[in-house]
Amino acid sequence: MKRGIILPALISVLACLLAAAPIEAAEPIRIGALFPFTGSLAKLGNETFHGADLAREWINEQGGVLGRKVEWVKGDAVDTKAAVSEAERLITVEKVPIIFGTYSSSLSNAASEVAERHRVIYWEQGAIADNITARGFRYLFRTCPRASSFGETAVKFAAHDLCSRLGMKAKEMKIAIIYEDTLYGTSVGSAAQRKAQEMGLNVVAVEPYSAKAVDVSSLIMKLQARRPDVLIATSYMNDAILFWRQARELNLQLKAMVGTGAGHGMMDFAETFGKYSDGVFNVDFPVIKDPRVLDPKLRPSLSEFREAFRAKHGRYPAVHATAGFVGAMVLFQQVIPQAKSLDPEAIRKAALSLRVPVGGTWQGWGVRFAPPAHPAAGQNLESFPMVMQWQGGQLYIVSPAKFKEKEMILVPLPSWERR
């Protein structure tokens, strides 16, 4: 008799559980994706999002986060005004617990302000302006390195690696720094200048210029007169092309040329100059191709990630897509599962206690977020740009040693006619 009751009861309870479970699991986690999807920044905004979206797909195939599928709620941040209003909408109307974005520094700056006010997590993985993490925000986290570290890395690379290759003492080396004069160039270039002065190096010229200039011959003549050994340049695409063309026309002889992102890292640079791009260095977010330098426990593995991206987009992921992927994976794979909830306080705690050693992400970076009292609160202190070099139309990592893909070549640069 007893048995007769228990069994049906048990069955009905189980049935209820079974019926209820899929409903629970079916409710997805909704995360705001704030990027410039249209407008003048759309190209790289979408590229970053593609990387992040691949992370979402992968994690959903693995059963999701906290047993729930992840879903984006898109916000289109065409300009700073739209970034603010879209962040506002994502938080108050869509009620997302986390905003993921934004690629552009000015957009990130404006939108994160809104998130901070509403105590919503702002997860940044592409914008590099220093001031984003210099405001003491509590709900802001940034996985990628800062602009100033680009300039500092270039100077350290010149003073250590290039000096020893050139057989010079660091103090003998003449360094020139040029940068385009908007926020991007100024923050990288002035950080390079500060670092060089701090290290007591011989800086023979510091020249800001306008990226809209149609002629940089006078800048090159100025450099001719100062005869630098190493030039550190921060340029957008058009001015990077113009400078290198006119440098060749006017026969500017350098022992090494170190770009710091943007113009010197894009394929257009190699396509324009062919063999004359060979030997040019570029300090930037890395794109790692050799999985052996990374943590072997990484899932998906580097090649799985690269092939999945290629299957979807017809080419291997470039810098921005990789940064988007890394940012999203850290959030989905490490932070939220650790927090065990979507409560912003729990996520903050999990993020701040997270420790991933160098080599533990697909960009080689580790993860350790600076606590609120730190001058760069929310900054990932284990992320750093790497030094790459154009060789045969491709960029290869040459420094730091742990991630080196190829030995550097063409140091010192031969004269133009012998390249």
Add this chain to the structure above:
Amino acid sequence: MSSLLPQLIINGILLGGIYSLISIGLTLIFGVVRIVNFAHGEFLMLSLYAAFWLKSLAGLDPYPSLLLVVPLLFLAGLIAHRLVIQPILEAPSYMQIFATVGLSVAMQNLALFFWKADFRTVESFCSHSALQIGTLVAAAPKLIAFGASALATIFLHFFLQRTYLGRAIRAVVQDREASQLMGIDIYRIYLFTFGLGTACVGLAGGLMAPIYAIFPTVGVYFVLTAFVVVVLGGLGSLPGAFLGGLIIGVVESLAGFFISPQLKEAVYFVIFLAVLIARPSGLLGQMGAEEL
């Protein structure tokens, strides 16, 4: 430092040649049709792309392809004039400004849509050649552009002075109504002059293709300087545009070196203002030519 002075002046003159080349078409349109053509830079962009596509699709070197690019731009100018400029010829000038700015934005975005934001470059047979005398160098494509700029100025000057059509154009400039009474069809003159002006920028684009990177907003980089050159030289004056271009080029080169690359625009604008205060109609402009 002073040993670099000759090279700085050469750089300035060669750059000035490029400014002149862009400005002669603008000064024609400005001086004759009396339209402030803000889309001038986009016609430059169009001709750069024409040179690029002729090179990448048909393998034509940018110099021979000028034979196609220049007529093509003449045609583009006729079409733009018919569709956009003609209907607003009698409209207030701010309407005309809105129309040409609109044309400029539309052309930029169409180029962005069809040709993407990629940076393209064109190689020519003489891309890597240079004339070298002692320590002084002048890149071949820039020398050619400079020579073409001087020739085009002379050619157009004689065309305006000596031919019937040229005289008719000048008659329209001097007195719209009287020239109509003399049997000149002023609308055809406007149409032709607008076409001629864009053909000039077609020449500029073809000659600049081996020198500059090509992208949808490239025109914006040049158009403001071209306006300065035109006003400095005197509205509608071809020799003025040529001279104005050279002055701006040399000032830019010297200011960039002796003052700062960042301030070179500021320096030439100061000089520009000073010239306008002393000579309101520009260096070689006729008094009153800016008024109809």
